[in-house]
Amino acid sequence: MKILVCISHVPDTTSKINFTENDTKFDTNGVQFVINPYDEFSLTRAMWFKEKQGAKVTVVNVGNSSTEPTLRKALAIGADDAIRINMDAVDGLSVAKQLSAVVENGCYDLVLAGRESIDYNGGMVPGMLAALVDYNFVNGCVGIEVDGTAVKAIREIDGGNETLNTSLPLVVGGQKGIVEEKDLRIPNMRGIMMARKKPLNVIEAVDSENATLIESFEKPAPKGTVKLIDADNVDELINLLHNEAKVI
Numbered sequence: 001m002k003i004l005v006c007i008s009h010v011p012d013t014t015s016k017i018n019f020t021e022n023d024t025k026f027d028t029n030g031v032q033f034v035i036n037p038y039d040e041f042s043l044t045r046a047m048w049f050k051e052k053q054g055a056k057v058t059v060v061n062v063g064n065s066s067t068e069p070t071l072r073k074a075l076a077i078g079a080d081d082a083i084r085i086n087m088d089a090v091d092g093l094s095v096a097k098q099l100s101a102v103v104e105n106g107c108y109d110l111v112l113a114g115r116e117s118i119d120y121n122g123g124m125v126p127g128m129l130a131a132l133v134d135y136n137f138v139n140g141c142v143g144i145e146v147d148g149t150a151v152k153a154i155r156e157i158d159g160g161n162e163t164l165n166t167s168l169p170l171v172v173g174g175q176k177g178i179v180e181e182k183d184l185r186i187p188n189m190r191g192i193m194m195a196r197k198k199p200l201n202v203i204e205a206v207d208s209e210n211a212t213l214i215e216s217f218e219k220p221a222p223k224g225t226v227k228l229i230d231a232d233n234v235d236e237l238i239n240l241l242h243n244e245a246k247v248i
Contacts, residue, residue, distance in 0.1 A: 001110060003049060010117050010119045013118065041179050061083070062089040090212075109170075137170070
């Protein structure tokens with residue numbers, strides 16, 4: 001089984017975010033970048049398929065050269081090889097088109113991605129990718145088993161989980177549950193050394209136009225001061241909720 005894992009290069013959630021050029025550009029200075037957490041869950045599941053079923057695992061990213069350390073980390077975790085599509089990832093549809101070309105050229109059986117990236121939270125790429133390559137698609141996946149070409153997948157829905165029977169080829173948008181946080185892997189020294197020798201292939205982007213354009217960024221408004229109300233002063237609480245917070 002050939003598995004392709006889509007990796008997004010995203011800011012660590014502890015990083016302080018700023019913008020430049022009149023709030024039209026994201027300022028990367030001082031920002032620590034990591035593997036998108038949802039993608040890391042899917043990558044860890046791919047490692048299980050590699051170890052238990054002999055799958056070959058390739059990781060792919062759409063981005064410039066600054067994303068290569070993130071791909072190297074994925075290789076250190078255990079992926080066999082990596083592909084970087086040399087294009088800035090600024091639009092969900094254009095990213096999906098780049099990934100679809102890799103999927104079609106590589107004839108992958110299973111494509112694993114996170115359900116969304118934690119920077120833009122678009123949640124569009126896995127579904128659009130599945131449509132472009134005409135693969136089956138399961139989003140919000142919290143469990144997956146593969147037996148030959150038969151697949152049993154569990155996805156999260158409102159109020160619980162849903163079990164699906166489908167087949168390869170398949171695109172999966174994974175999340176926590178496809179593996180648990182305790183199962184995530186930290187690259188060891190041997191993995192880091194081996195990653196330096198594994199192939200990281202850079203390919204040029206296919207022709208594609210962006211369907212969206214970022215005009216500006218805006219930070220959330222700062223939280224207001226907290227007002228403490230005496231537990232016995234119910235009338236004051238109701239007054240503030242009605243006239244100031246306007247929630248009742």
